[in-house]
Structures are given as C-alpha cells and as structure tokens.
Amino acid sequence: MTLLILGVLIWTFVHLFKRIMPEARASIDEKLGAGPAKGIISLIFLASIVMMVFGFMAASAQAVYSPPRWGTGINNLLMIVAVFLLGAGSGKGVSPTLLRHPMLTGVLVWSGAHLLTNGDMRSIVLFGGLGIWAALNMLVINIREGAWVRPEAGPIKADIKTIVISLIIFAVIAAIHHFIGPSPFGG
Secondary structure, eight states: OHHHHHHHHHHHHHHHHHHHOHHHHHHHHHHHOHHHHHHHHHHHHHHHHHHHHHHHHHSOOOBOSOOOTTHHHHHHHHHHHHHHHHHHTTOOSSGGGTOSOHHHHHHHHHHHHHHHHOOBHHHIIIIIHHHHHHHHHHHHHHHHHOSOOOOOOOOHHHHHHHHHHHHHHHHHHHHHHHHHSOOTTOO
16 A cells, blocks of 8 residues: 555655746756656656556555445446546647636546545545545646636537547547456446
8 A cells, every 4th residue: 555655645746846846846957957857757757657556456455435336337427527528638629618627627537436436445545646636736726827718719520529539548448447357337
C-alpha cells in the first residue's frame, strides 16, 4: 500500500507544484532549460504511474464497503462520460465551452464511477486519491487564474468526432479490462 500511496502523492504534488509555486518551477526551467525540465517531470509522472499500478496490484483488496449491485452498469455509463470529457478538454466543438475543466471533471467522474464498483482500501486510495487531486487542481486553477473566459464554440461536427473517438477508446479500455481483469461487465 505504501507504493500506491507514494505514487498518488507524487502525482498530486508534481501536478500542483507548477500551479502553487510557479516561480520555483520557472527557476527549474531556467536552470535546466525548458526541454530537459519537462523531460525530467515527464519521467517523474511516469514513475508515479508505475508506482500506482504496481502498488495497486501488490496491495491486498481489503474490503471497506460493499459496492451496490447496480454500480457496474452505472460505472460503465459514467466511464463513457469520463472518456468523452477527457477528449472534450482538447476538442474544438461546443463541448469545451460547457465546463471550465472538462478533463479534470472527467477524472472526477472516472474516480466516482470506480468507487461505485470497488469497495476495497486500495481502490479508495487510488480512485479517491486521484479524485481529490482533480478537485484540488480545479480549485487551485480557479484561485490562480480568476474568472473563466468561456472559449468560442466550434462546430458541432467536432463534438460528434469526439463522441465517436470516445466510444472507440471506451471499447478498447473495456476490452483490456475484460482480458486482464476485472471485467467491466461483471462475471
């Protein structure tokens, strides 16, 4: 569990570092150069993901609560929404104009969806921890950047493209889960 917790904390700290301490981050970029600094930070992110994956797999599934039976179906629907929101964050249609933080909202939806189907401590640490990170990130961005200036809406066909891509990505994610476990469709 320590590896999992450490991975979530490193992910959170490194993401928030630039927003909470922009001067320190700029100083690192100045000393190392923007490219090498981004490379090092990317490696730290990759290491935190590896720590979360291996920490999750190594931790025992100690039950904390019993997920509801209907959680699986709702999880799958929410995952389609989460994948769409993640795509909408870099989309060019109408959808990026509806929320200030579509990608971070997607992480919150992903987190909540997984907590509907996983009632063990390692899931609470992983999904709850990343949900808290997303909420903190939104809060810090809102405080630092002030009022949101809604971007100009693009064509609806860009949203249709995002929906199609999201459904394909969801199918790939579901297939991977089905074959390596746990299956998103139960059983």
